[in-house]
Amino acid sequence: MKPIFVQLRCKPGKTYEVADAIYKTELVSELYSTSGEWDLLLKVYISDEAEIGRFVNEKIACIEGIERSLTTITFTAF
Numbered sequence: 001m002k003p004i005f006v007q008l009r010c011k012p013g014k015t016y017e018v019a020d021a022i023y024k025t026e027l028v029s030e031l032y033s034t035s036g037e038w039d040l041l042l043k044v045y046i047s048d049e050a051e052i053g054r055f056v057n058e059k060i061a062c063i064e065g066i067e068r069s070l071t072t073i074t075f076t077a078f
Contacts, residue, residue, distance in 0.1 A: 001045040003029075004052060005072040006060055007038035014065035015039045021063045038070065 010018045015033065019040060022028055030043040046055055052071065061069045 002048055003074055004044050004046060004056075005074070006042040006044060006056060007034070007070040007072075008040040008042070008060075008066050009037070009068040010039045011065050011067050018063055018065040021065070022060065025059065027059055 008018065019031060019033070022031060022040070022042065027044060028042045029045050030041075032041040033039065034041050042060070044055075044060075046052065052073065056069060056071050060066075
């Protein structure tokens, strides 16, 4: 399993609805509300074989109320 982080920008007034919908998918390890340019931060573990772009687009970014997503892939450095 590999961790990815996804930041989401929601349509105005939709952040709580988006967070509830994400929580119900049971795909997310951690879910945070954030300040600034992005509204939500998700930590997701996906299988090593999974295609990250397809996973994010088909499982997360398609949720009603999301305007934009930013995915960060992590690497083991230590």
